[in-house]
Amino acid sequence: MSKPLQYIGQGLFYALFFGVIGYFSTLPKYTHLPADETLIKLSFKHAGQHAGECRERTPEEMAKLPVYQRKGGTTVCPRGRSDVVVELELDGKRLYHEILRPTGVAHSSNANIYRRIPVKAGTHILKARLKDHPGEDYNYVHEETVNLAPGRIMVIDFKSELGGFIFKNKNTTQG
Numbered sequence: 001m002s003k004p005l006q007y008i009g010q011g012l013f014y015a016l017f018f019g020v021i022g023y024f025s026t027l028p029k030y031t032h033l034p035a036d037e038t039l040i041k042l043s044f045k046h047a048g049q050h051a052g053e054c055r056e057r058t059p060e061e062m063a064k065l066p067v068y069q070r071k072g073g074t075t076v077c078p079r080g081r082s083d084v085v086v087e088l089e090l091d092g093k094r095l096y097h098e099i100l101r102p103t104g105v106a107h108s109s110n111a112n113i114y115r116r117i118p119v120k121a122g123t124h125i126l127k128a129r130l131k132d133h134p135g136e137d138y139n140y141v142h143e144e145t146v147n148l149a150p151g152r153i154m155v156i157d158f159k160s161e162l163g164g165f166i167f168k169n170k171n172t173t174q175g
Contacts, residue, residue: 048082
């Protein structure tokens with residue numbers, strides 16, 4: 001008598017379990033972006049310039065160093081790097097501004113950024129600026145007229161060896 005009740009109980013439990021899984025696999029509906037918006041993703045890593053000037057060691061300084069440290073050469077540069085300042089403007093209005101501190105104990109590594117910025121779809125003038133030195137002026141500036149379609153993603157990357165900012169439009173799928 002207990003075996004049939006056990007099977008019925010297991011059947012009800014499995015039906016309830018599959019019902020819950022089935023419900024959450026279709027509902028509630030997930031909307032990646034509202035219908036009239038697009039997404040700008042700002043993502044890159046960049047090492048700022050050295051925080052100070054490099055200099056040459058004197059012969060006296062070289063003589064004081066252990067032999068294994070002399071092999072590195074006579075040029076000495078400070079380990080620390082400058083902060084990286086990133087700014088985005090959309091149609092002349094500041095959209096994003098960040099001062100990125102270099103990572104590492106001595107602040108001698110890359111500054112990293114990953115930001116998702118939702119904006120209204122349409123044709124816009126997008127301007128990206130970056131400063132990686134202690135001075136006042138931005139040494140990388142890129143301005144472009146972009147068509148941001150609804151539901152799309154624009155990725156902004158930065159590669160100093162390619163001249164600075166790179167704007168890429170990506171397709172997305174909404175479910």
